[in-house]
Amino acid sequence: WEAFVRGNAAFAKSEAAEQLDLRIALAEDALAAWRTAAMTRDWPEARRNVERGLLRLQQLYEKRSGKERKPPEPAPPPVPEPGREDGPETEAKLEKGELQEQQVLRLLDLVREKERRKLAERRARLGAPEAGVERDW
Numbered sequence: 001w002e003a004f005v006r007g008n009a010a011f012a013k014s015e016a017a018e019q020l021d022l023r024i025a026l027a028e029d030a031l032a033a034w035r036t037a038a039m040t041r042d043w044p045e046a047r048r049n050v051e052r053g054l055l056r057l058q059q060l061y062e063k064r065s066g067k068e069r070k071p072p073e074p075a076p077p078p079v080p081e082p083g084r085e086d087g088p089e090t091e092a093k094l095e096k097g098e099l100q101e102q103q104v105l106r107l108l109d110l111v112r113e114k115e116r117r118k119l120a121e122r123r124a125r126l127g128a129p130e131a132g133v134e135r136d137w
Contacts, residue, residue: 004046007033011053013126022122024060027053 007030014026031053038046 001037003033003040004037004043004049007031007037007046007049007053011049011056014056020060020064024057024064027056027060031057 010026010030010033014023014030017023017026031050034046034049034053037043038050
């Protein structure tokens, strides 16, 4: 019973989410919970919801792949500043530079911190009450 309700909640959050990746993640969570519920006992509602989840994920994946198929707009070429000679040689020098161990560790710490912040923001958004009509269920 618990898995069935968890699946319903995740599916509802998926429909309400604005970001496509978040919608997909929540729909996958709902599908996994419904599958668990369907395996625990002979439950036609859970099997029906598994089918709903599969269809929803298929739609979201198609939407995401359609979004990614759009060709990116080419970036305008950089305009050199007068008096500076930044050309391909300068860019090549920057690309070939090696980082010291301390610099690499600092970059890794920075990436971990950014990932931690993103996760905290996602959790806050998921836990935030929805604006609009108040629900009593």
